[in-house]
Amino acid sequence: MEIPYTVTARTDTGLWNAKIGIWLFLASEVMLFGGLFSGYVFLRIGIGDIDNPWPERQLPILPGFINTLVLIGSSVLVVFAWASLKMRNYAKYQIYMVGVLVCALAFLVIKSVEYYGKFTHYGIKLSDQTIFEGYVKKDNIEFEATDLLLDPRQTRLNILEGLKAGQEPLFKTPDGEEILLDTAWLRSYRVEARNALVEAQRAEVEAAEAEGRVANPPKQLERLKLTAVKPLQFAFNPRRVRTYADGLVVYQDQHSVEGTLIDDSIVFEVHDINLQAVKDQENALAWQFVDDGIKEQFFDHQAKVLKDTEARGVRPDPYELNVLKHVHGHAREPVSGELKEGGGDGGAPGVGVESEPSEADETVPKPETGGETEGVSPEGAHGKEGHHAEESYPLVKIPRALKLFLSNHGPAYNTYYAIYFTMTGLHGLHVIGGALVLAYFLLFNKRLYQQNPEHLANRVEVGGLFWHFVDLVWIFLFPIMYLM
């Protein structure tokens, strides 16, 4: 059956099918993005007190600016491509369409670079709202375990992920048997223990019947304490640890280890210091970690901003006033030469680590090397090149207890990044979708053009309408995300 009005317009509406379709679709798209813009307004207006400042203008403008131009360029190219088809000039159409796709690719590449920078850039908020921004160099919980408490109800044994390389998980059971702990052993132990419980319960029921009393309820599987043959060194990913204390780490899989906590501090390379939400800046926690030179830099910077804005008769921007960018200087206590250089021979990580930072030089595992740092969270590997080559950013060691929040500048970082990634991510998906459709027209619709050029022109018009809508969304996203 021939579908009517695919190419020619209905006489009453003056429209062909796809045109009605795309406008209805765009109307629903307006609702989708409208909801998100509304959410943005809500977040933006609802936030902004001193404890929770809206992070204004945290993105570099240049990539956003270039991307705006790229999208505008692609928009005009898609119109030209459509016009070329209308004038039956296929060669020109191809050239313009390739231009559109190049623009789309350029947009996505720039966006990816921007996203990558955000995902590798970290911030840590301390208990007095001091924020250090920079790069995580070490973020794990080092622990020396003498005993392991197995929960036999669990089928997995993820706790051994934290075991540093080069060690066998050799344990002694309460019966004195030496075993190599793995999931197979755990499974067979569980089967045995369950069977034993069932047997015991059966015996109990029989005994109760013989004695004419009610049988006791069945016993539960109990935790099994295994003793390490040799003390084992662990470096746990803190996000996998349920809870921990000086002598105990409870892992996500309910198993736990007992022993000695060696080091749970976070080593952080400080690039920016943000005291926007700190009430008493003179005594901020920040100054416990970086030396007095940096403290001076901060207050000099603040005095300069105040003087500048006073001279211009304007209110100082709270972000500019309270953030010291590109900190130069040293930590109050040096952390580890090895981490700073990113070299060294590695040695036996974690063995005999002392709590004094200066002594820990040889033993803090390096995020840059693979092998022995399995417990180091994946973030540890980021930001290793180029960030500390020429400029000396202070490398500070922060006790985990002082940490309120540690995250990369991803959606979890704050409300701003949440809405930024939601909206630009959704917009990016639209760019990908639009580019795929237009690429399909370019690559696979030559025969359609030869059969009925108007049909392809209509398709490109419809694809173009979607493309303009994507441009339209960006026209609003650029000022509200990058500039305001």
Next chain:
Amino acid sequence: MADSPEEIQKHLRTYLYVFYALIVGTLITVGAYLYIDLGGEGFSVGDAVLGLMIATAKASLVCLFFMHLNHEKSLIYKFLVFTFFFFLGLMFLSLFALWNPIQEILGVQG
């Protein structure tokens, strides 16, 4: 019919002008940020109005010329009137949430 090849040939020049206008609009937005200090003294209503006005002007150009809304069939306009109405509704939803009467009843500062 405005979409005949001859008409389109004439329109090409218009499209180019619109393109230049959009670039100028973008430059004005960034210039406003750099020199007039859009948002520079902290976010204010004026900044938002200025930024959104420029963006709306650019968006209008895209809609009118690139999306041919300056000469479209009446059915499309009817769609868009409804869309605009519901879009406004969406925007007011968040404002209603901010004028939360429950917080006032409880005596909480909203």
